[in-house]
Amino acid sequence: MSYDITPSQEQALLRLLGKVMEVMRDDRPLHADDPAFGTLESAKFFKPGEAGKTYSFRNNAFPDATVDLSTWTDPLDYSDDRTRVSAVPAYFHLRFQHPPxxxxxxxxEQRLDLADYWIGADGIREDGNDxxxxxxxxxxxxxxxxxANAGEHGRFPVNVExxxxxxxxxxxxxxxxxxxxxxxxxYPYLTPAMRKKKREEQNQKKRQTYGYMNLCTGTPCPETGVWEGWxxxxxxxxxxFARGQIFDAVRSVSLEQGGSxxxxxxxxxxxxxxxxxxxTVWKGIELQG
Incomplete structure (x- = not known):
């Protein structure tokens, strides 16, 4: 069964898609109880030990439609322990059982502010949309x-089909x-090995940046993390050390040798x-989380 979309259904569709674009493109918080999505029917983890969920909604304007919004464990967080990584919006799917x-x-195209080109999986721009x-x-x-054209507060490329x-x-x-x-x-695709390399690059960059600041005993810590004393x-x-905490004195004898x-x-x-x-292994010592 199919039907012609009504004006009220068209407005509901635009509200729904507009809210999705706010989350996906403008990086606004996801509120699963927002009535623009509809009524939340379920929120299920889809990968054990990770934060990603699929939220399924029932939208009264299209009661037979499937409305799903999925979050994934943040691929731009390079931590090896994925159980500690937060979830970020990733994928939205609207499927009509009875298409309007x-x-x-x-x-x-106009309301979602979509460009007249698309980007393939190989990263190559393809002009046109058909x-x-x-x-x-x-x-x-x-x-x-x-x-999608980048919004004022957009942080991530967004594809629409x-x-x-x-x-x-x-x-x-x-x-x-x-x-x-x-x-x-x-999002970029990163394997565990690629994430490890990114972590090493990130830590090396921070080490160099903070190294120029001459952070010594008595100065405040600029970022929460694990620090090496020299x-x-x-x-x-x-x-x-936590951000804002005052850096302590440093051991005069290496920690690996033990003792006071x-x-x-x-x-x-x-x-x-x-x-x-x-x-993390430091001078042969495996640090405990």
Whole structure:
């Protein structure tokens, strides 16, 4: 069964998609109880030990439609322990069981502020938006793909895709039905090895940046993390400090040698974030999270 979209349904669709774009493109907080999404029916973790959830909604304007918004464990957080990484918005899928016709594609493009090109998985820009028809047996399915224009507060590239079904050649109405819409952030794909390399690069950059600040005993810590203490004898200490906490004195004898020793004025250098503490090896000592 199909039908012509009503003015009230069109407004509900625009509100829904506008709210999704606020979350995906403008990086606004996701509030699953926002009525623009509909009524929250479920929120399920889809990968054990990670923060990502799929939120499923029932929208009264389209009661038979599937409305899902998924969050993923933040791919831009390079921590190795993924159980400590927060979730970020990633993927939205709207699928109509009974597709509406007379949906104005140009209006959707305008209201969602979509560009006249798209970016493929290989990162290459493709001008135009008409992808053409799908392969058999879905030869009447017509796809349109877009890169959303960056908003004022946008932080991530966003891809949008519309799925329409053209009328049959012998259908005198010539109607076109909207079947699906997908919206997703174009996050980079990182393997555990790639994340490890990114962490090392990030820590090295911070170490260099903070090294120029001459952070020594008695100065405030600029960022919560694990810091390495140095004296004239070299690297002798490691401690966790919170942002704003005053850097302590440094052991005069290396921690690896054990035992008590006099504490002296020393310098502190960035080692790693607190989330990376567990498993980090410093001078043969495995730090405990």
């Amino acid at each position: 016709s007379r949906v104005n594609r140009r209006l959707l 992808i053409g028809h799908s392969l058999p047996p879905f030869t009447r399915e017509h796809r349109y793909r877009y890169r 519309f799925f329409f079904v053209d009328s049959a050649p012998d259908d005198p109405t010539g109607k076109i039905w909207l079947t699906q819409i997908t919206i997703h952030r174009d 004296t004239d004898s070299g690297s002798t200490d490691v401690m966790e 020793c006099p504490m002296v004025v020393g310098r502190w250098f960035w080692l790693c974030s607190t989330s990376e503490k567990s498993g």
